[in-house]
Amino acid sequence: MTPDRIPEALGPVLDFLDYAGVAVFALSGALLAAAKRQTLVTFIFFAVVTGVGGGTVRDLLIGAPVFWIRENAILLICVGAALAAWFAPRPWLSDRALLWLDAAGLAAYASFGAAKGLAFGVAPIPAVGMGVLTACLGGIIRDVLAGEPSILLRPELYVTAAALSAALTVGLLLLGVPGGVAGPASFLAAFALRGAAIGRGLKLPEYRGAT
Secondary structure: OOOOOHHHHOOHHHHHHHHHHHHHHHHHHHHHHHHOOOOHHHHHHHHHHHHHHHHHHHHHHHOOOOOOOOOOHHHHHHHHHHHHHHHOOHHHHOHHHHHHHHHHHHHHHHHHHHHHHHHOOOOHHHHHHHHHHHHHHHHHHHHHHHOOOOHHHOOEOOHHHHHHHHHHHHHHHHOOOOHHHHHHHHHHHHHHHHHHHHHHOOEOOOOOOOO
């Protein structure tokens, strides 16, 4: 795919992944606020910061207009996620629910972030990095604000799943695969990998020092 055709790859399906990523990350932030028994204002704050954190930094780095500034929908999605968490039955507020929501957001946001990087002229390898940044930074900010150990420091696969989603998206788009196919395929692959990490404890080898 030539650079002048790359913006055409950002179609409705990839836009949907953007909104889906915001929604599930915002909900994960609100659920963490619930676990900490915070106020509704804090629910909304956590939802917004988690939902838009990674995408905001991505847009600043690639020279794009910050995605939530020029429309109301993104912040309304975050507020809606916070309200949903506030009124949700207590069994929905489990650590397991947070993990799976985070996995869905990770897979969706990494794919969209990588595609948007390409659309704004970022080279393929840095575009993969933009996808990983988009997917991971919101969750890192969420954990830091809540005083939780960063998810990056947990042993099971996390960044690897984001990298898989971003790399598949970039590779498929450059091969001419429509965004409506590349996005969902990348999402499913990354969600499956992250799901296996959650369910079966898949992890990369740990550093054990020189022998």
